[in-house]
Amino acid sequence: MSAPTATRGVALAPPSAAGRAGSRPWSRYARRTASVLAALVGWQLLTQFHVTWWLRFSQLPTVTETAGEFGRRLGTATYWQDLADSLTRILGGFALAAVLGVAVGTALARSAAVSDLLGPLLEILRPIPAIALVPVAILLFPSNEQGIVFITFAAAFFPVTVSTRHAVRALTPVWEEAMLTMGGGRWRVLRSVVLPGALPGILGGLSVGIGVSWICVISAEMISGEYGVGYRTWQDYTIVDYPGVFVGMATIGLLGWFTSTAVELAGRRVTRWLPRSPAGNPEPRPGRVRWQPGRRTGTFGGERARP
Secondary structure, eight states: OOOOGGGTTOOOOOHHHHHHHHSOHHHHHHHHHHHHHHHHHHHHHHHHTTOBSSSBGGGSOOHHHHHHHHHHHHTSHHHHHHHHHHHHHHHHHHHHHHHHHHHHHHHHHHOHHHHHHHHHHHHHHTTSOGGGGHHHHHHHSSSHHHHHHHHHHHHHHHHHHHHHHHHHHTSOHHHHHHHHHTTOOHHHHIIIIIHHHHHHHHHHHHHHHHHHHHHHHHHHHHHHOSSSHHHHHHHHHHTTOHHHHHHHHHHHHHHHHHHHHHHHHHHHHHTTTSOBOTTSOBOOOOSOBOOOTTOOSSSSSSOBOOO
16 A cells, blocks of 8 residues: 555654754753853953963963952943944844845846946955955045945855855756746746755854844944944053953954854744754755645755655
């Protein structure tokens, strides 16, 4: 007797992989916590005992001094104002870069005319570091605030655009052909096939873009800002407040980690239909896939096509 049609051709994940993916999650958290604690202990010992080999750790503040300064600043309104200013700049510039980067990258991949008109210009501008655009932003925009947002946008725009272009070009043509065969129009293909299929690549560009944006927004605040974490960190350096400098560095690291984690979690949620590797990353399935809108399975909404 043949197997039921509903189960024919369905690929199941290996039990061993599923077991490894969900077994003992506390051990991974323990390892991660231990690595951070080990780094802090090493920092404390090297600075407390004024170790001077080739590097001069005697010039750096200890962990306890930095933690004390961190706790003091948490109780001030200036710290939270700087935090809000930097977050507003990064979120505004990154959101604009995400929208335009996905739109431009998709157009470059699917339109020969757009690729011919914009492709050479973008390839010329892409190697220019975003922080090198600070003089241009100062001359171009009427306020420093707008200029810093522009620097943040420029930093994230190119990683998102390039990742989107490559992801769209790498799509399997059979998906689009199947949608066209079923009577789908150009916008339906774009909405139901192209963008969902390119999501893993797009999310990779967004993850890179948010990290580069933080580097550039902090640098721009140091050069031309009046408020923000980068501006305050540079001010602490000019008045030789080294614990304050390390508080700024720790704040930047925590903000970067928070925003990168938010992008990653959002990406996992919008690509929850993808199969996952034991490490939790999307795992592509080999072979041809039949597109069936509205179904959420391990592949693009359908079972694996039989030869």
